[in-house]
Amino acid sequence: MPADTPDAPEPDDARHAEKMAKKKAARDKIMATKTEERGLVIVHTGKGKGKSSAAFGMIFRCISHGMPCAVVQFIKGAMSTGERDLIQAHFADLCEFHAMGEGFTWETQDRARDVAAASRAWDKAKALIRDPAHRMVLLDEINIALRYDYIPLDEVLAFLRDEKPPTTHVVLTGRNADPRLIEAADLVTEMELVKHPFRSGVKAQPGVEF
Structure with a gap:
C-alpha cells in the first residue's frame, strides 16, 4: 500500500490562509510605525455598566507587572467593595487605595460636605x-x-496637561464625562447601556456591582 500522505488543503482553507497572511503583513506594517510610549489620559464614561470594572482591570494589570499604582475613589467609600478588599489585603505594597467618598450624592444630601470630600480626594x-x-x-x-462642580474642571484639565509626569497613566471614570475632558483625553471608551437587571427589580450584587 502506498505510504500515507497529508491531505491537500481544501480550497477554502487555502484561500483563508492567503487572506490571513496578507492581513498579517498589513498589520505588521502598521504596528512597525507605532513606536511612541507615553502616559495616557484615559476616560471611561457612558450610561452602561463596566466603567470602574474596566479601569480596575488595568490596575490589576499594573499590579501583575510589578508597577506601582494608586486608586482614589471620589464618590464610593462608604461601603466595602471587592476591589478595595483584595488590593488592601494582598497588594497594598504596590497599589495605594484611598476611598474618600461618602456615598452617592443623594445619600449625603449636603453639597458643602460633598464638595469638601471631593476637594480632599x-x-x-x-x-x-x-x-x-x-x-x-x-x-x-x-x-x-x-x-x-464639586471640583473645577479647568483645574483638572490644566493639571493633567501641565503637571502629569510623562510616563504616568491617569484613568478617569464616571458617566457624563465633560466634552472638554473627552477632547483632552488620549483614550475614551463610552459604555452603552443595552439592558440592565436593575430595571427588572434586581438589586446590586456582590461580584457583579461591588
Missing part, C-alpha cells in the same frame, strides 16, 4: 499623580464630581 489625587513612581492612577467616579 482631588488633593490626594494630585499628590499621587505628581509622584513619578506611580505608573497608573485611577480617579474612580471623578466625572460625577466634575459634573456637579
